Amino acid sequence: MDTQQAIRETPEPVTPGDRPPRLGRVPFVDNTAAMLRDPLGFYDRAGAHEADMVGYSVAGTTGCFVCHPDLVEQVLVTDADVYEKGQLLQDTLGQFIGEGLFLLEGEEWQQQRTALQPAFYRERIAAYGDTMTEFADRAAAGWSDGQRIDVLPHMQSLTLNILGKTLLDVDIETTADALEPLLDALRTRLDPRSLSAYLPLWVPTGTNRAVTNSLAEFQSTLDDVIAARQREDEHAREARDDVLSLLLSLDDETMDRERLGHQLLTFLVAGHDTTALTLTYAWFLLANNPKRQQRLHDELDATLGERQPTPEDLFELPYLDAVLNEVLRLYPPAFTAFRQPTEPVTLGGYELSTDAQLTLPQWLVHRDDRWYDAPDAFRPERWDDDLEASLPDYAYYPFGGGPRHCIGMRFARMEAKLALATIAQQYAVEAVTEPPLSLAMQITLSPTAPVEVRLRER
Helix, strand or coil, X not given: CCCCCCCCCCCCCCCCCCCCCECCCCHHHHHHHHHHHXXXXXXXXXXHCCCCEEEEEECCEEEEEECCHHHHHHHHHHXXXXXXXXXXXXXXXXXXXXXXXXXXXXXHHHHHHHHHHHHHCHHHHHCCHHHHHHHHHHHHHCCCCXXXXXXXXXXXXXXXXXXXXXXXXXXXXXXXXXXXXXXXHHHHHHCCCCHHHHCCCCCCCHHHHHHHHHHHHHHHHHHHHHHHHHCCCHHHHHHCCCHHHHHHHCCCCCCCHHHHHHHHHHHHHHHHHHHHHHHHHHHHHHHCCHHHHHHHHHHHHHHHCCCCCCHHHHHHCHHHHHHHHHHHHHCCCCCCEEEEECCCEEECCEEECCCCEEEECHHHHCCCCCCCCCCCCCCHHHHCCCHHHXXXXXXXXXXXXXXXXXXXXXXXXXXXXXXXXXXXXXXXXXXXXCCCCCEEEXXXXXXXXXXXXXXXXX
């Protein structure tokens, strides 16, 4: 979906006590109904507004979009200690991952983050490179010249296999059988177009029943995985350094059964769904921009020849890096961040109370024509001339920012680049699905229909 940026005018000066301008005059019609009908269109209306903070009221939730990089930085970095993830996320995700790293707050979050950080040290991530290229090569080996594929399921299988081997070291096929139904049910429940998104889980809708049943099955599978790991002798457990082992090494008070399940679900969702979507959007964009795809092939051929890429090679592949930057700019799987102040604050000249829900949308900031020429166009070369250094710091934040930035950022970027390089060495892709994509704001920014390409052996 392309955004249409309006010509921005200088907003009127803000008087202390003013409220941010709102979208429409009748909250139900102009906000709730609009969000139910077309969530991305509702976001785009906020992005087209001349103000950088735009109020909304959706299904009883009152908040505002924060659309200027400086204000985003103030919330995520400068004043991070007076903001938390907030009630909106707790209400929607708390039952599933409320005890996971994504939603924990304060000292508990700091303890968990510190305990898990060793699994994401640069040196440790580099050691995963061979596994990433091996699984990418294995995925490509199952394809053939002229084959037409729906990209997303292939990328989900690839990233889940990589995650299972590197970070969790589990039988991922068994885990996937329980995980995918749960993710499908959660995507439906959390889609703003779904009535269930605004109802408690105990309300017996078909979607809620699907979530409850699949969650029970997933928890049972996790119990089996955990029990198998705990049966290992002490030497075998100490020899591992994956995320699951780090979690199990914590004492029972720090990591009880519920928290362990929430942590694992957090990593499974964040670690495989987001990267699978990134790769899907990459193939879609490359297929629809053959000249830019050719430039990528030329760089890979010149740098790698016929050998597979390594993490060290990524420093010599600047166009590959630019492609990934541009994919994450246009289609950030984590399409927005949410925060809520823990005390009255002033932001952008407006005084906000502790019940204000702040929406910090990458989807809008990344496509703002104040920071990017032709913001809806796929132009990896825009990153060639030190664009990132010239941007406001938070004009680009696909992995969030501040102390709560994604712990797996380095892992995800390396995985995406190694997978793209390994597969692009073997295949070019031709467009079957053409723009615009039909997208939904679910757990992540997801396509609502198959994203198809045709494969051509190189």
